[in-house]
């Protein structure tokens with residue numbers, strides 16, 4: 338048995354002890370804007386335009402919906418459905434009976450073996466899905482500090498964030514936790530890149546932050562949009578700070594060997610699930626209709 342196979346076997350064993358592993362498929366967004374499922378519109382204070390002030394990041398719902406993000410009842414129905422499934426498993430692991438077997442079960446990292454597989458897309462949609470439909474608060478952290486993109490995807494100006502905190506440029510983490518116009522969604526942007534950017538993710542201050550977030554906000558889901566796993570040594574270090582990992586796999590593109598290699602580098606005590614992203618879909622009833630399924634790890 339190779340080292341990877343051993344690690345995977347170990348991981349599998351650990352997972353079997355837990356009630357839920359997150360496996361799901363997310364289709365490629367086609368922005369059809371068909372919706373049948375009402376979401377609590379009171380959760381959203383709709384913006385007139387995308388603006389930002391010191392306190393609140395105001396998200397442009399229409400723009401987000403157009404780009405395949407879940408934002409209120411106008412979001413495409415199938416996207417909402419897919420994320421409902423993924424979210425349920427994550428929430429069960431975070432707060433259900435399995436939570437006792439995980440350290441920091443409410444901290445979730447989103448990563449992938451290689452760049453560009455959809456980590457940020459999945460992170461944002463997960464955060465929005467949880468914030469819009471659950472009573473839980475979500476904190477979305479841009480931990481891809483070398484190539485941050487949360488600000489670009491959510492269309493807000495770059496702000497002080499995680500890096501300033503890790504570099505002691507701000508006194509407390511609350512200074513870089515921004516409210517948004519979605520009541521249950523808060524954001525920590527990446528901040529300004531620094532020559533030690535990725536190294537800071539493996540710092541003791543980062544470990545202390547994870548501890549603080551887990552202790553101070555036990556009812557809050559914290560989602561870390563992370564760098565890829567292969568070739569970024571700090572990402573596996575981050576996995577030791579969280580309770581769960583979502584590994585994004587791009588359908589028809591990601592190599593299975595890369596996934597195995599990547600997963601073998603993650604902490605063996607965390608819950609690991611897979612999201613198959615950009616799945617190819619069939620057309621039905623004149624709009625995008627996409628089946629979903631579970632992609633059991635084996």
Ligand SMILES: Nc1ncnc2c1ncn2[C@@H]1O[C@H](COP(=O)(O)OP(=O)(O)OP(=O)(O)O)[C@@H](O)[C@H]1O
Nearest residue numbers: 363364365366405452453454455456457458459615
């Ligand atoms: N399911 C999807 N449907 C449509 N577009 C998608 C989907 N997933 C990702 N994309 C698009 O693919 C591109 C890459 O996605 P994203 O930025 O989320 O990847 P990433 O893994 O975070 O990349 P990086 O490694 O650069 O951080 C983006 O333009 C994003 O909008």
Ligand SMILES: [Mg+2]
Nearest residue numbers: 456457481486
């Ligand atoms: Mg990204």
